[in-house]
Amino acid sequence: MLATLLDRAVGxxxxxxxxxxxxxxxxxxxxGVGLNALLGGLRSTLEGRNPLWGAVTGAxxxxxxxxxxxxxxxxxxxLLLLPVTVVLLLLALIVVAVVAAVRSGRAGR
Structure with a gap:
């Protein structure tokens, strides 16, 4: 009887x-995305892996x-536009450097 009671309790x-x-x-x-990201991060943490990567894959x-x-x-x-962005940034820096040089040249007169 105890075994039956224990079996039912476990069931x-x-x-x-x-x-x-x-x-x-x-x-x-x-x-949704947020909850899946949270659960993915928690799952990765519990498995000893990177939680950020788990959150990204979950999302x-x-x-x-x-x-x-x-x-x-x-x-x-x-990725395709990255080189264009870098070239534009370098051009902007060159323009800023030229403008700064011209202004400092005028201020020295």
Missing amino acids: IALDKVERLARSLDDIAARG VSALSTGAKIALVAALVLA
Whole structure:
């Protein structure tokens, strides 16, 4: 009788744990990007990995397919435009240096 009671108590506890796990999975599936990022970071921390990378992968996994494609396109575009941005920055610095030299030359007269 004690064994039956213990078996039923363990069965009830396992059912509760399974129900909790299912509800957490539902929350993660419907929780959006922020919640998935948080859960991914926590999961990575508990596994001893980098929590930032876990948060990023968790957030990306919550995105829709269209949003993932847009993210990849934006990253590729940013990489392609990086040299142009660096050249424009260098040109701006040259202009600032020339203007500063001209102003200091006029002030010395």
